[in-house]
Amino acid sequence: MADIDDLSLPPEIAARLPGWQDTLDNFRALRRPGPGRAAVPFVCDVLRAAERAGRPAVQPRCGVGGHPEMVELLRALNEAGPAVLSVTVDAHTRLRRFDVASALLRTDPTELNGYPLVAHGWQRGRELTRAVPVPLEVRHGSPDARGLFAVAMAAGITSFEGGGIGYNLPYSKDVPLGHSLRAWQRVDAVCGTLADAGVVIDRELFGTLTAVLVPPSVSLAMTLLEGLAAVREGVRCLSVSYPQSGEIHQDVAALRAIRTVAARYLGADVEVYPVLHEFMGVFPRTPEFAGLLILCGGLTARLGGATKVVSKTVQEAYGIPDAAANADGIRMAALGASEMLDFVRLEEDRIAEEQHWIEREVAEIVEPVLSSRELFTGIEEGFREGRLDIPFSASVHARSRIVPRRDRSGAIRYADCGGLAFSAAVRRRQAAALERSGAPGRTLLEAADTDIHYFLQKENAFTMARRNRGN
C-alpha cells in the first residue's frame, strides 16, 4: 500500500510532515462538527449531493499570497454559496520554486499569483480547511506535484487537481512525460490507499489543457488516459473537466460524452463526475458580455449534466479578480444553472450527432494507445510520434501540429488533424464543417487570431453595432 513515503519527497518537505495516522485522523475529524464549527463534507460528498440534486455544484478559483488574506478571501467567497472552494496555488510553487515563493511571502505576498501552500505549510493549510464549512480543492499546474500533494493531504484538503498530461504539457517547458506520469502515479497510489482507509480524495483531471481552442476529443482523450492511470492505482472518485468552447451544442455533447466514455473505458469501481470549466480562453472585457458568458456557463453545465462548474469572473480579462467580482461570478454561474433557466431547450438532434462524433474521435485517439504494451510508454510514444497531440503546447514534449479552428457556429474543429490517426470519416466531417464556415483567403495566423479572440470580437461587434444604431 502506497503512502506518503512512496512519494520520495525531498527531505526538507518530508521532515516537516505530520505522521500518516495524524493525517488520517485529521481528515476524519474534519467531517465531524468541531469546536465552534460545523462538519465539513469531503469534496466527493458534495459531488454526490450535486449529482443527486441534478444541479451542478459551483466552485470558484481563488488564491492570494498571504495567509490571513487567504482565510479572509475564503470566508468572503463562502457568502456567495459555493459548494467547493479552491486553493489556487502560485506559479512559483507550481514549478517547485518553493524558495522563491517563501522569499516573496516574506517580502511582499501580494506579488504572488496564488497561495503558496508548501511555503505556508500544512498547519496553515489546516486553518484553511477549518475556516469555512465547504471543502477545498488544490488547483495548481505542477507536472510533479508530490510535495504539494503531501502538504495538501496533511492539511485535510479532499480534492486535488492534475494529471501527468494535463498538468505537464500546458504548464512547463521541458518535463518529460515519463517523469510527470510517474510522479502522478505516486499521487494516485496514495489516493488509493486513502480511499481504502475510507478517505476518498476527489482527483480532478485538467481537461482544459492549454485552454485556447481545445477540440473536445483532444480534451476527453487526454483525461481518459489519465483516468485509466488513476483508476489503476486505486483512485475512486474522478472529476473530469472540460473547457467550455462557448458553442453550447458542442459543450453539452462533450459533457455528456464524458459519461459514456468513462462508462466504456474506466469500469464501475470509480465514480466519474463531469466538470465544466467556464470559458478558459480570451475573455470578453465588458461586464455585461462577460457576465452573459458566465451565466451561459452555468446553463451549459446543467444542460450537459455536469456535476460541477468552475466559475469565472467579469475581471478575467484584466487580472486576478477581487473577492467581490469572484463572489458575483459564483452567483452568476449558479443562476445560470438554476431553475430560472429551466425553460431553455436545445436542438437535441444536433447535440446527439455532435456527441456521436466526439465519442468516435476519442476512440480513434486512445485505442491505439490502449493496445500498446504499457500505458505510460504508449502515451510517451504517442506524443513523440504526434499520434497524441495538443494545440499550443507550452511543452516541447507535444508537437502542437493540430490546428484548431472555429466553424461558422463557433464550434471548435480540426483544420489540421496533425498526426492524430483519425479515420477518413472523421476527417471528412471536420473538413466539411470548416468548409461550410468559408473564411477563405485568410492566413493561418489571422484565422487563429480571429478564433482565439472569438468572444472579444463578438463583444466588439455588439458594442460597435450599438454605437452605430444597428442594435
Add this chain to the structure above:
Amino acid sequence: MADIDDLSLPPEIAARLPGWQDTLDNFRALRRPGPGRAAVPFVCDVLRAAERAGRPAVQPRCGVGGHPEMVELLRALNEAGPAVLSVTVDAHTRLRRFDVASALLRTDPTELNGYPLVAHGWQRGRELTRAVPVPLEVRHGSPDARGLFAVAMAAGITSFEGGGIGYNLPYSKDVPLGHSLRAWQRVDAVCGTLADAGVVIDRELFGTLTAVLVPPSVSLAMTLLEGLAAVREGVRCLSVSYPQSGEIHQDVAALRAIRTVAARYLGADVEVYPVLHEFMGVFPRTPEFAGLLILCGGLTARLGGATKVVSKTVQEAYGIPDAAANADGIRMAALGASEMLDFVRLEEDRIAEEQHWIEREVAEIVEPVLSSRELFTGIEEGFREGRLDIPFSASVHARSRIVPRRDRSGAIRYADCGGLAFSAAVRRRQAAALERSGAPGRTLLEAADTDIHYFLQKENAFTMARRNRGN
C-alpha cells in the same frame, strides 16, 4: 381634418404653441441631417427597421427634472445604443398639475420624478430631439394628455404613449372613462392628420395597465379596444405593449397573439408592432437576479417576435435609476435579444396552446363590446358592469373584481374571473391551471402577496439556499 385646435387646449398652453406649419416643418427637418447633426429617423422608421432585422429595438425609460440634466442623460444613454429614447414625464405633469411642476422646476428640479415637458416648453423639447441621433417617445400616464401631446408634437417627438383606458385606470382616481377616451380620440385624430401629411406618429398603447399580475388577455383586450379607437381616427402606426409576466411561454404566446389579434380586428391600414415591457412588477433586488430578469426580457422579446423591448435596470427596486445603471440595462436587454442566445429553443406546443387560449379569451372579452352600438359607450358600460375589468385598479371606474394568481409554472391565471363574460371552457382551463398549482389554505391576501413578490421570493430562496449550501 383634426389639428391642434381640435384639442381644445387651455389658452395658456395654446397661446405658447408654434404654428401648425412650423410643427410640420420641424418634423420634416429632423429627418434630414442638420447643422452639426445627423438625420434623426422617426420612431416608426426604427420600428420598421427592427421588424426587418428580426431583433427587437431596445428603449429605456428615462426622465429627470432639469433640462440640462435631461440632455446629458439622453446623451449618456445614447452611448449604450438604444434604438429609441424616452422622455418620461413627472407625476405632476401627468396629472396636469403644470403649476406644481413649474414651481418645483424653479426650486429643486431633482424633486421631480420625470421631465416636466409642458413646464419646459416645446422649444426645449426641440433641443431634446436634436440632442441625440435616436428618436424620442413621450412616456407618461395622463388620462387627458392633450396639452402634453401638443407640446410633444411641437417639439418633434415622433412617438406618444397612452390611451383612454391604459392611461386612465392605472394612473388616476376619478377621471370618467368617457372623458379619457374622448381626450385620446382627439390626440389620435391629430395623429391621423399628421400621418396624412406624411408625418407618421407611433402611438404606443400601454397594455401594462397596473403592471402587477395582469392576465395577458386583459392586457390584449384593452389595447385592442384602444387600437380600434385609434385606427378609426386615422392612426397608422401602433405599438401594442404587453408586460412580461416572467413565465416565458405565456409571454411569448401573448406577444405572438398581439399580431394575430391585430390582424383579425384592426385591418390592414395600420402597422402594428408588439412591444414587450420588461417585468413591470416588484423587481428583485440583487444585481445578478435583476440582471437575469432583464436579460430574459430581451430573450422573451425576440422569441415572441416583439418589435421593441422597453428595458429595466438593476436599480428598479430602489428608485429612479442613475444613467450608468440605465445604460447597463439597455445593454443587458440587447444582449438577451442578441445572437448570443440564438441557441435557445422553447416548448413550442406549450406556447401554441397558451396562444390559442389567450386569443379565445380576448375574443370573449371584446366581442360583446364590439357588438354594442358605439365603441366608447360599449367600453364605458362594460367597465360599469364589470364585463370589462382590470386588477388592482387605481381608478374607481374599474371594479377590480378580477383576482389574478400565478400557477405553479409562474403563469398568470384568473383565480376569479370577476364579471368577465368568459365561456365555461375558459373558466375550466383557468381553474384547472390553478388547481394543479395547489396552494390550499392560504388566504387571498397571502396568496396575492406571494404572487406579487414572485421574483423577490425566488431571489430570496436562491440566496438562502446558497447560504445554506443547498445550491
Add this chain to the structure above:
Amino acid sequence: MNASPGTRLVILGVAESDAHAVANHLIGMQLTEQGFVVVNLGVCTPLSEFADALDLHPRAEAVLIGSLNGHAYQDLRELPALRAAGRLARPVIVGGNISVGSRKSATDRERLLGLGVDHVLSDASQLVLLLDMLRAAKAAELQHG
C-alpha cells in the same frame, strides 16, 4: 363604514400626485382582515381630502398615507398649514418610497418628520404593531395625564 363604536378605524390613502395602487389595495385588505374599519381614499388624494375624511370620521386612530413615486415631501407640504388650522390632529403615518432616486439618505425621512409627519415606515408589515403601540400610549396618557 358605519361600524360599531368599539371597532377601530383608520383613514388610508395615497399621496396627491401618486397613482400607485397595489400597496393601497393590499394594506386595505390586510387591515380589514385584522378587524379595522378602513376608510380608503385610494390613490391621488390631496392632503385636504384626508383632513375632510377625518372630520367625517373623528373616531379614526391614525391617518395612513402611502407615497411610492418619490414625491412624498411635495405632496405633504400642506401638513403644517392644516395642522395650524387644527385639522389632521391624529398621528400621520407615511409609508413607501419617499424620495426620488435609487440612493436614499436619512434626510429624506427627517424632512417629512419636519413637516409634522409622525411616523415613516418603509414596510407595511410593521403597521398594526405601530397602531397598537400608539393606542396603548394614548390609553396610558388618558389614564395618567
Add this chain to the structure above:
Amino acid sequence: MNASPGTRLVILGVAESDAHAVANHLIGMQLTEQGFVVVNLGVCTPLSEFADALDLHPRAEAVLIGSLNGHAYQDLRELPALRAAGRLARPVIVGGNISVGSRKSATDRERLLGLGVDHVLSDASQLVLLLDMLRAAKAAELQHG
C-alpha cells in the same frame, strides 16, 4: 536558424515562472511571417537563458519577453546583475500582463523600467513598429555617433 546575415533576428521567450504559451506561439508565427528569424525559447525561460541565447546569436536586434501571469518583476529581477556583467546588451522588450490583480497602476511599468527593461508593450501588434524604430535609431546612431 542560421539565416543569411541580412535577415533580422530576435530572441523570444516567456518569463521564468510563466507557462502561458499562446501569445508566444502567435508572436513567433507573426514575426516569422514578417521575415524575422525568431529564436523562440518558449515558456518558463530564466533570464540567464535569454542571455545565453544572445551570446549564441549576437546578431539579435532585441530580446522579447512575455509575462502574463503577473510575476514579471520577480522573474526579471536578475536583469541589473546580468547587465552589470555585460550580458543582455540589447533592447529588452517586455509584453503581456505585468502585475498581479485586476486593477493596474503606472508603477507596475515603472518598476520594470527601473530594472533596466527598455520597453513595455501591452499589445504585440506594436512590436514590429517598435523593432523598426529601434533599428532606424541604431542606424542613425552608427552614422552620426
